[in-house]
Structures are given as structure tokens and as C-alpha cells.
Amino acid sequence: MISPTALTRRAAPVLACIGLLAVWQVASLVLKNDSFPTAIEAIRAVPDILGDKEALINILASLRRMAMGFGVAVLFSIPLGLLMGRSRAVAAFFNPLLMVIYPVPKAALMPIIMLWLGVGDVTKTLVIFLGVSLPVIYHSFEGAKAVEEKMLWSGAAMGLSPLQRLVRIVLPAALPEILTGCRTGLVLALITMITSEMIARQSGAGNILFNALDMGQYDTVFAMIIIVGAMGICLDAIFERIRARLVRWSEPQFDMPLSFS
Amino acid sequence: MKVVPSRSSEWVKPVASQKPASAIIEIDRVSQVFQTSARKDHLALSDISLTIEEGAFVSILGPSGCGKSTLLYIVGGFVSPTSGAARIKGQAITGPGPDRGPVFQEFALFPWKTVLGNVMYGPRQQGVRASEADALSRSLIEMVGLKGYENFYPKELSGGMKQRVALARTLAYHPEVLLMDEPFGALDAHTRTRLQNDLLNIWERDRKTVLFVTHSVDEAVFLSDKVVMMSKSPGRIRQVIDIDLPRPRRRSELLLDPRYQKYVVDIERMFDESDEAGSAT
Structure with a gap:
């Protein structure tokens, strides 16, 4: 038995999507612009793309690079952020470096990286890595800094070494904050994935999108936007599930309805 | 270890005359300086010497800012003193260890x-x-x-x-020693009373050495064998008082005991005097 409030809550994200598509449909019909297909036309083009083997291979290649970039970034950034949070010297060394890199759009570095590493997977994965790293480092840093000193003292009294305290106390205690950073990182990974493929056209979801744009296939362009958006929602929903499970012990938080929870 | 009350100054004894039977913790001329700003140093603890006997329940009592928690952290090995040394069973304390178990207010x-x-x-x-x-x-x-x-x-x-x-x-x-840092300070009065009673019941089973930091006079008297009174700026030991009340103690009985009441009133008076002396200078 689902209560009316629960029903509304569950239906809300679906209603929002339908609402958005309706507005799109109306706007497109009113504007009557060739480069602005209706929502229905765009949706119709989705199965065409997903049914095409070539396109599917491209999209999967994108996702593979994204997973690589994201994974390596997380493995690199969490330990660095935690060390920065617990050691003034490490923080003093890395903070200025990160402040220099932070405002630079990572895609702007692509042409240079392309010169060094070519237009292949390595360049794109590296750009995704750069895009994901900063928020994860930042949130790990903040999370580690906020760990209660007395909690570490309690661990020290039990005989935990400094490294054990970092892995077994700082890491779990900072996990809610770290995962917030990872969630931001995941969205950024998707964004940098598309932008990297816009700059280094060779394969990938971004390549399909921009090729279609060049050829004036606007329904395909918008269909790709829908597909990328849907990938974002799905990835975020999956991540949110994992996150909620890992930090069940921390305070419950209200969330955006994006996750379909 | 119980000191028989003498006639005139009752149970109040100066630090120097404490002759421990089996000392477990020795604090030897410990001072602690904190740098509050670039030029200003704050003397949190000044030349503290204290010996704690095995199996004793000792409270460190003083106003906030007298360095009583810092003293406990030094024994815990969480903070190293600027000068002087703390020892457990004759061994210098250089860091935390499972022989000293902390319980924090937080x-x-x-x-x-x-x-x-x-x-x-x-x-x-x-x-x-x-x-x-x-x-x-x-x-x-x-x-x-x-x-x-x-x-x-x-x-x-x-x-x-x-x-x-x-x-x-x-x-x-x-742990051989329990280090309790205002453990009941964050609790409401009713819960605090219950935990005090329960702590004593648990303590009665094996009589571990306890070092208990508090700013509550009546908590210190109720729980302890010995109360170390501290004064602030700089943090110093004012007086060490043996609490000669029978065990096991029940709070409801003790509150009616004139001896208990006298300890509490006398300690409060001493703090009042030092406050007046402090404000006069």
C-alpha cells in the first residue's frame, strides 16, 4: 500500500521529465525552426542510434574511457586529499598547485595534450582524469580535515599506527564527504567525456553528436543529447544507490529527485 | 592510602607530603606552553608534579581553562609537555598506548x-x-x-x-588506567547522576586506576579517593584532598552524609577564596 505522498514523490521525477518534453514540443512547434526538431522527432531518432552497431560501439568506447578516467582519478585523488587533510605540510605543498589548475577548463588543455599524446584514448582519458580529480581531492581534503581529533586519539590508544589511522579511521569517517565529491566527479566525467570528443573527433558519443550537427541532422543531435542526459541520470542513480548503502550509518540527507530513489 | 583526618586543617594536605605506596603514574614537573599567537605564549600548565597510586580514583578538579584536560592528554600521550615528564610504571610516556584508555566528553x-x-x-x-x-x-x-x-x-x-x-x-x-575527560559534561543532570552511579558500580569490580577530569565539585567528591584541585592562569595544583568516605557509595545516601557535604562546601569555599584573591590582584 503506497500512501498518496509517497506516490507523489515517486511520480514527481517522471512528471518533471514529461513536463520538460511537453514544453520542448510546444516551443519547437511554435518556433518552427529547422535546427530545433520537436521532442517527438528527437525521441523517434533514439532507437535508430541505439540500434546502429557502429553508434553503439562508439558510445561504449566513450563509457569505457569515462570509467577509466573516473576510476583512476578516484584512486589517485582520495589518498591525496586525505593526506592533505591530515598533514599541514602536504596541504601547503599541493594547495597552490591545485588552485592554479582549478579554474582552468580541462578541455582547454586538450590541444596541448593532443600534441604530446595524440588524439587517442590516452589523451581523452587523461582529460577526464583531470576533470574528476579536483572535486574528489577537494572533498576528501575537507572530509579528512573535519575528522574529530578525539576519534583519532581513541584509535591511537588502541594501538593503531598513523597509516592504520588514515585508512581505518580517517577514510571511513570522511567517506560521506568523499562520496559527495565522487558524485560531482561522475557528472564532470560525463561532461569532459563529451567535450574531449568534441575537440578530438575520432570516436565516441560526442563524435556522433557533432558529426550530426555538421551534417544538419538535428533530430540525431537532439536524440544524442537525450541519450547523454539519460546516461547521466542512470549513472547518478546507480552511484546514489551505492553511496546510500556505504554511508547508511551517517545522518540521513534529503536528496534531489534526480536519483529516482 | 586513606589519610586519617588531622585535627586542625582536617583532610587538606599539601602536595609535598603525599607518599605513595605503589605509584602507577608519576607526573614530574610538567609545564605546557601553548603559542596562542605569533608573539604571545600561554602557560597552560606550570610545574605540575603529581603521583597517582595504583587502584585509586583520582579527580582533577578546576575551572575551565586551568589546563586539567591538557594534563590528562599528557598522561594519555596525546600531547607532549613543553618541559617535565610523565611516567607510567616508571616508563616515560612518549605516546598513546593501550595501557591508558581514554573516555572523552565528545x-x-x-x-x-x-x-x-x-x-x-x-x-x-x-x-x-x-x-x-x-x-x-x-x-x-x-x-x-x-x-x-x-x-x-x-x-x-x-x-x-x-x-x-x-x-x-x-x-x-x-587498559591499566582509565583517563576520563569530563565524560559526563555533555549529559543532562539526570543521565549524569545515573552514569556516575553506574561508573562506580563498574569500578568497584576491579578498581582500575582512574584519572577523572571534571569541573563539578560534587561529582569529584562523590566519585574520588583523591581530589586534585587546580587553579588557572597559569594552571597549577592548589591542593590535593583525600576523600575519606566509605565505599561502595550510593549517591542517595551520600547526599545526606554531613562528611560529604563538608567536603563539597569546603572545596567550593576554597575556589571562592582563590577567585577573590585572583580578582584582587
Whole structure:
């Protein structure tokens, strides 16, 4: 038995999507612009793309690079952020470096990286890595800094070494904050994935999108936007599930309805 | 160890005349300076010497800012003194160790662990087999009155319950000395009274050495064998007072005992005097 409030809550994200598509449909019909297909036309083009083997291979290649970039970034950034949070010297060394890199759009570095590493997977994965790293480092840093000193003292009294305290106390205690950073990182990974493929056209979801744009296939362009958006929602929903499970012990938080929870 | 009250100055004895039978902790001319700003130093502790006998319940009593917690952290090995030294069983204290178990006002439980997980943490770290640690922890959880809460997370517990878990967690790795840093300071009056009673009951079982920091005169007198009175800026020991009241103690009985009342009133008077002396200068 689902209560009316629960029903509304569950239906809300679906209603929002339908609402958005309706507005799109109306706007497109009113504007009557060739480069602005209706929502229905765009949706119709989705199965065409997903049914095409070539396109599917491209999209999967994108996702593979994204997973690589994201994974390596997380493995690199969490330990660095935690060390920065617990050691003034490490923080003093890395903070200025990160402040220099932070405002630079990572895609702007692509042409240079392309010169060094070519237009292949390595360049794109590296750009995704750069895009994901900063928020994860930042949130790990903040999370580690906020760990209660007395909690570490309690661990020290039990005989935990400094490294054990970092892995077994700082890491779990900072996990809610770290995962917030990872969630931001995941969205950024998707964004940098598309932008990297816009700059280094060779394969990938971004390549399909921009090729279609060049050829004036606007329904395909918008269909790709829908597909990328849907990938974002799905990835975020999956991540949110994992996150909620890992930090069940921390305070419950209200969330955006994006996750379909 | 009980000192028989003398005629005139009653039970008040100066520090120098304390002759311990079997000292477990020795604090030897410890001073602690904190740098508050680039040019200003704050003398938190000035030349503290104190000996704590094995099995004694000793309270460090003083106003906030007198450095009483700092003194406890030095014994815990969490803070190293600017000068002087602290020793446990003759060994210099250079860092934290499982022979000294802290219980903090902030509880400092591991929020990602259940009650059972928290209590088991110390024994597991010490290499006790999982099944053994589990059994030990369950019995400790029962002892502190939390049977049935083994699988709860700290966020699901009240302040009093959290502090019970913290106590069980520390007892679980069998420290020789309990270091309690205003453990009941964050609790409401009713919960505090109950925990004081329960702490004494638990303490009666094995009479571990306890170093207990508090700013409550009546808590110090109720719990302790010995009360170390401190004054502030700089933090100094003012007086060490032996509390010669029978054990086991029940709060409801003790409150009516004129001897208990006299201890409390006399200590409060001494603090008042020092406040006046302090404001006069």
C-alpha cells in the first residue's frame, strides 16, 4: 500500500521529465525552426542510434574511457586529499598547485595534450582524469580535515599506527564527504567525456553528436543529447544507490529527485 | 592510602607530603606552553608534579581553562609537555598506548561501526580472535546496560548511551588506567547522576586506576579517593584532598552524609577564596 505522498514523490521525477518534453514540443512547434526538431522527432531518432552497431560501439568506447578516467582519478585523488587533510605540510605543498589548475577548463588543455599524446584514448582519458580529480581531492581534503581529533586519539590508544589511522579511521569517517565529491566527479566525467570528443573527433558519443550537427541532422543531435542526459541520470542513480548503502550509518540527507530513489 | 583526618586543617594536605605506596603514574614537573599567537605564549600548565597510586580514583578538579584536560592528554600521550615528564610504571610516556584508555566528553565513537563493532575494535586491533572479542564485547555491552543495542549505530543512541558505549569500548582492551575527560559534561543532570552511579558500580569490580577530569565539585567528591584541585592562569595544583568516605557509595545516601557535604562546601569555599584573591590582584 503506497500512501498518496509517497506516490507523489515517486511520480514527481517522471512528471518533471514529461513536463520538460511537453514544453520542448510546444516551443519547437511554435518556433518552427529547422535546427530545433520537436521532442517527438528527437525521441523517434533514439532507437535508430541505439540500434546502429557502429553508434553503439562508439558510445561504449566513450563509457569505457569515462570509467577509466573516473576510476583512476578516484584512486589517485582520495589518498591525496586525505593526506592533505591530515598533514599541514602536504596541504601547503599541493594547495597552490591545485588552485592554479582549478579554474582552468580541462578541455582547454586538450590541444596541448593532443600534441604530446595524440588524439587517442590516452589523451581523452587523461582529460577526464583531470576533470574528476579536483572535486574528489577537494572533498576528501575537507572530509579528512573535519575528522574529530578525539576519534583519532581513541584509535591511537588502541594501538593503531598513523597509516592504520588514515585508512581505518580517517577514510571511513570522511567517506560521506568523499562520496559527495565522487558524485560531482561522475557528472564532470560525463561532461569532459563529451567535450574531449568534441575537440578530438575520432570516436565516441560526442563524435556522433557533432558529426550530426555538421551534417544538419538535428533530430540525431537532439536524440544524442537525450541519450547523454539519460546516461547521466542512470549513472547518478546507480552511484546514489551505492553511496546510500556505504554511508547508511551517517545522518540521513534529503536528496534531489534526480536519483529516482 | 586513606589519610586519617588531622585535627586542625582536617583532610587538606599539601602536595609535598603525599607518599605513595605503589605509584602507577608519576607526573614530574610538567609545564605546557601553548603559542596562542605569533608573539604571545600561554602557560597552560606550570610545574605540575603529581603521583597517582595504583587502584585509586583520582579527580582533577578546576575551572575551565586551568589546563586539567591538557594534563590528562599528557598522561594519555596525546600531547607532549613543553618541559617535565610523565611516567607510567616508571616508563616515560612518549605516546598513546593501550595501557591508558581514554573516555572523552565528545564520546568519539566510530560512527560507521555498530555498538558491537565499536566495542570489538580495540580487542580486534590487539589480535584477539573474532569469536572471543565478540563474546567479551557482548558481556561488556550488557555490563554498561545496553543489552539489545548491539547492532545500533551511534547516531541512533542518546548521549548517555553513547558514553556507555565509549566506556565499554575502552574497557574492552583492558587498559591499566582509565583517563576520563569530563565524560559526563555533555549529559543532562539526570543521565549524569545515573552514569556516575553506574561508573562506580563498574569500578568497584576491579578498581582500575582512574584519572577523572571534571569541573563539578560534587561529582569529584562523590566519585574520588583523591581530589586534585587546580587553579588557572597559569594552571597549577592548589591542593590535593583525600576523600575519606566509605565505599561502595550510593549517591542517595551520600547526599545526606554531613562528611560529604563538608567536603563539597569546603572545596567550593576554597575556589571562592582563590577567585577573590585572583580578582584582587
